[in-house]
Amino acid sequence: MRPTLTHVAMHVPDLEACVTFYQQFCAMQVIHQRAGKGSRIVWMAEAGKEHSFIFVIMPGGQDRQLAADDYSHFGFALESREQVDSIAARARTAGCLVWEPRDEPYPVGYYCGLRDPAGHYVEFSYGQPLGPGSEHMALA
Template sequence: MPVTPRITHIALHVSDIDACIAFYRDFCGMAVIHERHSAHQTIAWMAEPDRETDFIFVLMNGGRDLDLPDNDYRHFGFALESREAVDRIADRADKAGCLVWAPRDEPFPVGYYCGMRDPNGNYVEFSYGQPLGPGAEDFARLQRTD
């Protein structure tokens, strides 16, 4: 029987692991679920609540900052429960000086989203209206009835 791979984690080398941990905790609601230190290496596993065995970010010190242009759309995507939630997090990011993409609407399946830069330069998107994450079943149902 063939084995179907399943994504479990993304590993990132970052220049300031403490700043990245704080970012993903404060903006993404993730928590450190494992941390280890050696003479030259710190590794932290971060997960969303109740997803600790499903999908994690592995953060490792020793990386270099990224310098992505604003029109580079590689990113990590997080779903939110409403357009208002996207607006609120965009406002927080703007005040923190890390907003890259102001809230905007795009045709299905993209939806309403904004983007920010984490302390290492990775882009992070927060969206509402995609057929992924919170409310995905509602959007799938709407697409079938249109």
């Protein structure tokens, strides 16, 4: 048996705000929605990954009050440091930037962190051995 991670499901206090956040900052799309939990349940995925990994977002959660030094997060890889800086600038304007862009030794790379409307932290990184541009990098 070889399990495969296919989704993360999360309850959120404001479904619409979270859907909008993941559309605007993470380029995720709504790929399915259905009635449930007194509102609707939304499935979101990155383009081309609809059959491999999704977020299931449901109403009814509580706001996460994570500390600034809590590094629990969802991680998204970007193709350049400039893209990390661009996301950080947009997040700064939107008031949801929690970790300014920073550079750390391999395998962490260059990253910033945002807070989604439910309080989850979302990292955007470049230079990790995962995601775009990782073909030439190896974990040691």
